[in-house]
Amino acid sequence: xxxxxxxLTETQMQALRKLASTKDKSMxxxxxxxxxxxxxGSVAIDDDERRRRAIAAAGRFRSGLKDLSTKHDRYLNEAYxxxxxxxxxxxxxxxxRG
Numbered sequence: 001x002x003x004x005x006x007x008l009t010e011t012q013m014q015a016l017r018k019l020a021s022t023k024d025k026s027m028x029x030x031x032x033x034x035x036x037x038x039x040x041g042s043v044a045i046d047d048d049e050r051r052r053r054a055i056a057a058a059g060r061f062r063s064g065l066k067d068l069s070t071k072h073d074r075y076l077n078e079a080y081x082x083x084x085x086x087x088x089x090x091x092x093x094x095x096x097r098g
Contacts (some may be wrong), residue, residue: 006031 020027
């Protein structure tokens with residue numbers, strides 16, 4: 001194991017101490033469990049798996065809209081509003097530059 005140092009807020013520290021006492025575990029053990037949970041929940045999907053999932057999902061859902069392929073921007077704007085769409089477009093443009 002590696003030793004590391006972290007900073008917690010006073011509230012986090014108090015809650016962690018109480019939880020450790022209640023569960024009869026060390027604070028370090030609870031932190032390791034929390035890190036494990038975080039890492040398990042954020043496993044990156046490789047490009048091949050992402051492609052496989054996209055292909056499997058293609059055509060499986062129906063919107064009921066016959067013009068969705070040509071008017072998708074209008075429907076997105078109606079669903080999320082102008083500002084959300086502008087942020088999405090800015091983010092997409094920024095990711096292409098990187």
